[in-house]
Amino acid sequence: MIRISVLAICVLSVGCKTTHSMRALPGQPLTVSVVNQEPKLIVEAEELLRFAPPESADPDRLRMAVSEGRWDQVRLLTQEQLRREPAHPKYFTYLAIAYAALGDLQNAQLYIDLILREDPQNAMALNLAGILTWRKAVVLEDYRRALALFNLAAQSQDQLYAPRLNMGYMYLRLGNLESALSEFEQTKKKCGDCLPALLGSAITAQRLSRFEQAGEDLKKLLAIDSDHPMANYLMGLQVRLHDKNVEKSYEWFERVLESPTADIELHERSRAFLSSQTLDDPNL
Numbered sequence: 001m002i003r004i005s006v007l008a009i010c011v012l013s014v015g016c017k018t019t020h021s022m023r024a025l026p027g028q029p030l031t032v033s034v035v036n037q038e039p040k041l042i043v044e045a046e047e048l049l050r051f052a053p054p055e056s057a058d059p060d061r062l063r064m065a066v067s068e069g070r071w072d073q074v075r076l077l078t079q080e081q082l083r084r085e086p087a088h089p090k091y092f093t094y095l096a097i098a099y100a101a102l103g104d105l106q107n108a109q110l111y112i113d114l115i116l117r118e119d120p121q122n123a124m125a126l127n128l129a130g131i132l133t134w135r136k137a138v139v140l141e142d143y144r145r146a147l148a149l150f151n152l153a154a155q156s157q158d159q160l161y162a163p164r165l166n167m168g169y170m171y172l173r174l175g176n177l178e179s180a181l182s183e184f185e186q187t188k189k190k191c192g193d194c195l196p197a198l199l200g201s202a203i204t205a206q207r208l209s210r211f212e213q214a215g216e217d218l219k220k221l222l223a224i225d226s227d228h229p230m231a232n233y234l235m236g237l238q239v240r241l242h243d244k245n246v247e248k249s250y251e252w253f254e255r256v257l258e259s260p261t262a263d264i265e266l267h268e269r270s271r272a273f274l275s276s277q278t279l280d281d282p283n284l
Contacts, residue, residue, distance in 0.1 A: 134146040164187045165187045171183060187200075193220050201214075232253075236249045
């Protein structure tokens, strides 16, 4: 099965890109995604878009910048607004997320601390604190601390599904598959079978050899995005390893190679399957 290590920035709702590094490179920006995009470092953008304060001088520009992931613009608009309303806590969340997305983790942590000082139960801040803790994690205790922050965020605001999604991807990264699947199942119910929850569930179910469940998740995922490279790769695995149909698996791996958004490693893994005529996984 494909190895996966996922860093998730769910401040508010979607997306995590699979990588093979436990931590991103120093100074590398966190990748922030919005609803129904490929999971990356996740921000629950649905909630953030609703969060734009009505007193904002230009809420439409702010919402547009968030929805398009233009985090430098989010930072500038928010700082402009703070000059009119100094120390307005509603804007600290925008700045924390924007700085994290831009790779300035020190300022991101500064605004998280300011939020939590005034509101220790702020779910978005707790969730982002968990993400930054995960980003800096070195030993197992660091991961436990990040999980605890995600759990606090989930308990503080149950309707937000990003914290549970992050817990699912962290459990998956740590190899606790049953816990990962449980979190993804809960998230699917909360977000209405959103793409990142389906993806995490499909990966985990395959690793647990629960191929029927993985197949159902992948069908729903491909109905959302038929060109999704990871979904096509996983469907190739499904057909190859579960259905024992080598020939039919080729078309799924070929779709991965045709995708402009598939990363180099996914291309290499797909080529390995295309050059093999056995049922074994050539990437193991």
